[in-house]
Amino acid sequence: MSKLCRFDILENRQVAKDTYSIVLFGDCSSVTRPGQFVNIALEGHYLRRPLSVCRASTESMTLVYKVVGSGTYQLSQRKPGTGLDILTGLGNGFDITESGENPLLIGGGAGAAPLFWLAEKLIEAGIMPRAAIGFNSADEVFLAAELAQLGVPVTVSTLDGSMGARGLVTDTVGRIGLKYDYVFACGPEPMLRAVYGLSEVDGQYSFEERMACGFGACMGCSCETKYGPKRLCKEGPVLRRGEIKW
Amino acid sequence: MSKLCRFDILENRQVAKDTYSIVLFGDCSSVTRPGQFVNIALEGHYLRRPLSVCRASTESMTLVYKVVGSGTYQLSQRKPGTGLDILTGLGNGFDITESGENPLLIGGGAGAAPLFWLAEKLIEAGIMPRAAIGFNSADEVFLAAELAQLGVPVTVSTLDGSMGARGLVTDTVGRIGLKYDYVFACGPEPMLRAVYGLSEVDGQYSFEERMACGFGACMGCSCETKYGPKRLCKEGPVLRRGEIKW
Amino acid sequence: MVRNTQVSLCGIKLKNPVMPASGVYGFGGEYRDFYDPNILGAVVLKGTTARPRFGNPTPRVAECTSGMLNSVGLQNPGIDAVISQELPRLREFYHGPVIANISGFSVEEYASCCGKIDGLVDIIEVNISCPNVERGGMGFGTDPELAAEVTRAAKGATAKTPVFVKLSPNVADITEIGIACQEAGADGLTLINTLLGMRIDIRTKTPVLANKIGGFSGSAIFPVALRMVYEVSRVVHIPVIGVGGISKAEDVIEMMMAGATAVQVGSENLRDPMACYRIIEKLPNLMEKLNIENLVDIINIAE
Amino acid sequence: MVRNTQVSLCGIKLKNPVMPASGVYGFGGEYRDFYDPNILGAVVLKGTTARPRFGNPTPRVAECTSGMLNSVGLQNPGIDAVISQELPRLREFYHGPVIANISGFSVEEYASCCGKIDGLVDIIEVNISCPNVERGGMGFGTDPELAAEVTRAAKGATAKTPVFVKLSPNVADITEIGIACQEAGADGLTLINTLLGMRIDIRTKTPVLANKIGGFSGSAIFPVALRMVYEVSRVVHIPVIGVGGISKAEDVIEMMMAGATAVQVGSENLRDPMACYRIIEKLPNLMEKLNIENLVDIINIAE
Numbered sequence A, B: 001m002s003k004l005c006r007f008d009i010l011e012n013r014q015v016a017k018d019t020y021s022i023v024l025f026g027d028c029s030s031v032t033r034p035g036q037f038v039n040i041a042l043e044g045h046y047l048r049r050p051l052s053v054c055r056a057s058t059e060s061m062t063l064v065y066k067v068v069g070s071g072t073y074q075l076s077q078r079k080p081g082t083g084l085d086i087l088t089g090l091g092n093g094f095d096i097t098e099s100g101e102n103p104l105l106i107g108g109g110a111g112a113a114p115l116f117w118l119a120e121k122l123i124e125a126g127i128m129p130r131a132a133i134g135f136n137s138a139d140e141v142f143l144a145a146e147l148a149q150l151g152v153p154v155t156v157s158t159l160d161g162s163m164g165a166r167g168l169v170t171d172t173v174g175r176i177g178l179k180y181d182y183v184f185a186c187g188p189e190p191m192l193r194a195v196y197g198l199s200e201v202d203g204q205y206s207f208e209e210r211m212a213c214g215f216g217a218c219m220g221c222s223c224e225t226k227y228g229p230k231r232l233c234k235e236g237p238v239l240r241r242g243e244i245k246w
Numbered sequence C, D: 001m002v003r004n005t006q007v008s009l010c011g012i013k014l015k016n017p018v019m020p021a022s023g024v025y026g027f028g029g030e031y032r033d034f035y036d037p038n039i040l041g042a043v044v045l046k047g048t049t050a051r052p053r054f055g056n057p058t059p060r061v062a063e064c065t066s067g068m069l070n071s072v073g074l075q076n077p078g079i080d081a082v083i084s085q086e087l088p089r090l091r092e093f094y095h096g097p098v099i100a101n102i103s104g105f106s107v108e109e110y111a112s113c114c115g116k117i118d119g120l121v122d123i124i125e126v127n128i129s130c131p132n133v134e135r136g137g138m139g140f141g142t143d144p145e146l147a148a149e150v151t152r153a154a155k156g157a158t159a160k161t162p163v164f165v166k167l168s169p170n171v172a173d174i175t176e177i178g179i180a181c182q183e184a185g186a187d188g189l190t191l192i193n194t195l196l197g198m199r200i201d202i203r204t205k206t207p208v209l210a211n212k213i214g215g216f217s218g219s220a221i222f223p224v225a226l227r228m229v230y231e232v233s234r235v236v237h238i239p240v241i242g243v244g245g246i247s248k249a250e251d252v253i254e255m256m257m258a259g260a261t262a263v264q265v266g267s268e269n270l271r272d273p274m275a276c277y278r279i280i281e282k283l284p285n286l287m288e289k290l291n292i293e294n295l296v297d298i299i300n301i302a303e
């Protein structure tokens, strides 16, 4: 169930190069699963900006976003104490009940944000995941310490080798021969494709697409799947391996 | 000479029904004459809003405006301490050197705002004007006390008779047989026409017109005069009686 | 004083003139999280074609100043599924007037869809902004003769439901098209559909939309829509539904003064899912401020 | 690295591609309070006609969401006064390229004005958005044959100065008009002029403009202008000047990627008299960010 709510900014700080973490106070009752996202109205911008939930409780949530254009730039300049108009509880999110015993969480760049809450939920359900996250360079890395704090074994890759393994996160996973029986992946599409090609292991993949409404009304974000068209904002952003048409 | 400047709001308070007085701090060096105006940028509004200068010193000015639409409403909600992007020093303004010995200042509604500074300047030049100002009703009256404080004899008219004389300001001036040898008029066009018809006395009339630029670039505000077209934002808003085509 | 917001379109009474535009309201269910659709003057369904369509490749939306582009390309499950599944589903929770929006790539397709849905909805809105596949892609909506042909076909295939024709704004003279549709038997007109627009991503140096060019909608286009509604209303005698850039109650009043009997709110719903609710709630208050007793009194009033 | 913003139009070198659009810059003097016009790529003069014109009755501007309407109606002192007074005045303080903008209500008027100003300016921009009085008001800019006729007349009357034709966007297919002008000898094209729009004052229940309908411009129309520049650039081989809704350096880049060799900034100057200055100042910085060395390299790059 989606909901239109006012949130107050509690904190908005830089956590890595061009990357910010924003903590919002308000009604989070519609945010029920990791992998769901919210859609934020920003002054002077016609469309809302979709951002995944990195972490949520009933009355506060954390988003992690990268400044790429004028919307995210404006967001990065917003001060604690000011308010935001947000559409929450969007998308299906990850279903942890389908996970195997040894899931791998794999993520790239700012898109990796949902993995934190996902790890928490898995651990709550008695499953300790592994995580492999990739970035361009050391100064962009975030989430590694937080995941480690949860007890999750984390492998960091950077394209330029300035931290962790050098190369793409999928290269690293392949090279070190990480064993896993299920995968939860989120990040840019080329990364998702690489994960998909890495092994036949089942899993859930979270997609990004340009969106207008974010709640299923405009068909802007549709994706062809093996079981017909799906709206990534509604029947996604998470698709099962078995339905992806690659 | 027009100038684009940042101003800080020092004060913004209601002075009559729907009527506000705003005091602005900033570079007023281009505002040299009563009857000149400024053009204010407001968020979410494509065009600036023209408002006459009610009073100015070198580093602060006062505007008086009536809330009639979304722009003036937004302005009325702006808090002291915040800033405004303003184009100043616009228009020709009144020329007091042309005044007679016994000028009459006549104004209607929010448009009467420039009369205050005009009165001050005339008094500085050794000329004590009379003033006749008109409003719809008592709750809309402003400027009367301020003018009186300068020592200017003020006649107030209200349409509904709730304060001063009942009727249009021009009716009152005619009825009580006010004597004057020059007129400075500002207000809605019907009032200006009535003043024009009241006597053959020479004078200066300040006009309003929908404007885009306010600095002479677009020809949006042109007015046909006996001496050819004039831009009310540049060669106006003040026209001499002798050039008006009525 | 009670403010009367009722209007009527070809005898169909709407409790207020506000409805969502086709394509931003799916088949009626997507806004139930936000408000009860029964407050609407009518519900307008997503554009429907003879066969199911996925539409165009993504990205198929893009942002603009005060507006957006879309190149969704009529994604829909096809007329048969709309009739057998979507309509019954809608009727479960919505009891007001329903307007179907029909598109086609040939005159025959239009006629067939209209015939199938005749009698099952309150108004059929025929969207003639599609390219005509038979005549090499020339738009049905940009040639008065083609527009008339589609109108005649739709009217010929229907007996019970009034047919409105939804016009494209991408023409030099929209009155010509409006008159042609009226003469061909249209019961009403809806205008406007989207303008054609484009955006390029300067970082990637490529068009934002996979389809390159898309339909431009949102508050930005309001003055164009208003002008067209005004022009057409003055030369036809059938009712006009005004659409394009409406985002607030004031816009509804302005569009009706220009000649619209009812209005549709499109893209604004996508950025504010409460848009129609907000507008409908504000109307009586605004009517009071403007001293309007019956909304019907202001239709076409601006001279 | 030094960023090269130079472009050239028919051999005329512009130090940067940014110039004000016709009608928002008077005859060049109005912005001197704000910045030195010599920073501009070129100066474009207010639309000029055979005889002096006051233009339309006021109100003749209106506000819109992210844009404005104007129905100024070509107020200007006439071609003779422009040549004898305005041009010499401009040359006193401005030493760069000058583009004259010529309008007319008959083919003969266009030819006569173009002939008079031939050789006195760097480019003649022929504005064909005016109604054609000879053929009952049909716009010169909405019929390919009329557009070609005006182009031929302008070319026939000139020997020294390149002729650009400025197209109206109020057509179904702008490529048709662009090609017609090119075939008739145009040296370049400028697009777009204003869209037709309207606003009604809901308090007074009357159109805001005395003329009722006016030209719609400003950021709101950018996606339409960009689309048309893209469409036309792909089918002509003469240079295109892009205009419509440009308000920032990013828009300049986007418009050039769509196919424009230079751009004009219109209404944005009216709300921000420093607009051209701000845009020109920002360009090198933005080029650096986008890794563009020479601006000419991005012309028509978006596929």
Ligand SMILES: Cc1cc2nc3c(=O)[nH]c(=O)nc-3n(C[C@H](O)[C@H](O)[C@H](O)COP(=O)(O)OP(=O)(O)OC[C@H]3O[C@@H](n4cnc5c(N)ncnc54)[C@H](O)[C@@H]3O)c2cc1C
Binding pocket: A037, A047, A048, A049, A050, A051, A052, A053, A064, A065, A066, A067, A068, A069, A070, A071, A072, A073, A110, A111, A113, A114, A207, A208, A209, A210, A211, A237, C062, C063
């Ligand atoms: C479901 C979903 C979840 C996301 N979660 C995150 C997250 O947790 N952290 C994060 O940093 N980013 C996330 N993104 C990407 C994020 O939405 C974009 O980076 C952001 O919208 C860019 O806005 P902008 O104004 O800064 O950029 P601009 O380029 O100025 O935006 C212009 C338009 O393009 C759209 N857009 C631009 N880039 C993207 C993109 N990559 N995906 C979708 N739309 C885009 C914008 O929404 C806007 O409509 C997510 C996207 C989706 C669809």
Ligand SMILES: Cc1cc2nc3c(=O)[nH]c(=O)nc-3n(C[C@H](O)[C@H](O)[C@H](O)COP(=O)(O)OP(=O)(O)OC[C@H]3O[C@@H](n4cnc5c(N)ncnc54)[C@H](O)[C@@H]3O)c2cc1C
Binding pocket: B037, B047, B048, B049, B050, B051, B052, B053, B064, B065, B066, B067, B068, B069, B070, B071, B072, B073, B110, B111, B113, B114, B207, B208, B209, B210, B211, B237, D062, D063
């Ligand atoms: C030279 C000049 C001096 C002025 N001085 C004053 C003053 O001192 N105090 C005061 O209260 N008002 C004054 N006005 C009128 C004032 O500019 C308008 O009331 C104001 O612009 C309305 O803006 P809005 O957004 O509230 O109304 P809206 O109706 O929402 O404005 C819509 C558009 O119409 C224009 N507009 C609306 N009413 C007028 C009007 N009467 N004159 C010109 N443009 C208008 C606006 O500028 C805007 O572009 C002056 C106008 C001019 C031209």
Ligand SMILES: Cc1cc2nc3c(=O)[nH]c(=O)nc-3n(C[C@H](O)[C@H](O)[C@H](O)COP(=O)(O)O)c2cc1C
Binding pocket: A218, A219, A220, C021, C022, C023, C024, C046, C047, C048, C070, C072, C074, C101, C127, C166, C192, C193, C194, C216, C217, C218, C219, C221, C243, C244, C245, C246, C264, C265, C266, C267, C268
């Ligand atoms: C995402 C989207 C999808 C649309 N789909 C359709 C459609 O299927 N059929 C149709 O006639 N119009 C369609 N339209 C056009 C709208 O119905 C409307 O005419 C247009 O968007 C202008 O209104 P607006 O400015 O209020 O959005 C669509 C518009 C959008 C934004």
Ligand SMILES: Cc1cc2nc3c(=O)[nH]c(=O)nc-3n(C[C@H](O)[C@H](O)[C@H](O)COP(=O)(O)O)c2cc1C
Binding pocket: B218, B219, B220, D021, D022, D023, D024, D046, D047, D048, D070, D072, D074, D101, D127, D166, D192, D193, D194, D216, D217, D218, D219, D221, D243, D244, D245, D246, D264, D265, D266, D267, D268
């Ligand atoms: C006030 C005003 C006056 C204009 N006068 C002319 C003109 O005389 N000749 C002309 O070709 N275009 C004229 N135009 C159109 C502009 O040159 C430009 O094509 C149009 O405004 C779109 O650009 P913009 O969105 O940047 O304003 C005028 C536009 C405005 C706003």
Ligand code: FES
Binding pocket: A210, A211, A212, A213, A214, A215, A216, A217, A218, A219, A220, A221, A222, A231, A232, A233, A234
């Ligand atoms: S973004 Fe509108 S349906 Fe997904």
Ligand code: FES
Binding pocket: B210, B211, B212, B213, B214, B215, B216, B217, B218, B219, B220, B221, B222, B231, B232, B233, B234
């Ligand atoms: S408002 Fe632009 S010239 Fe006066």
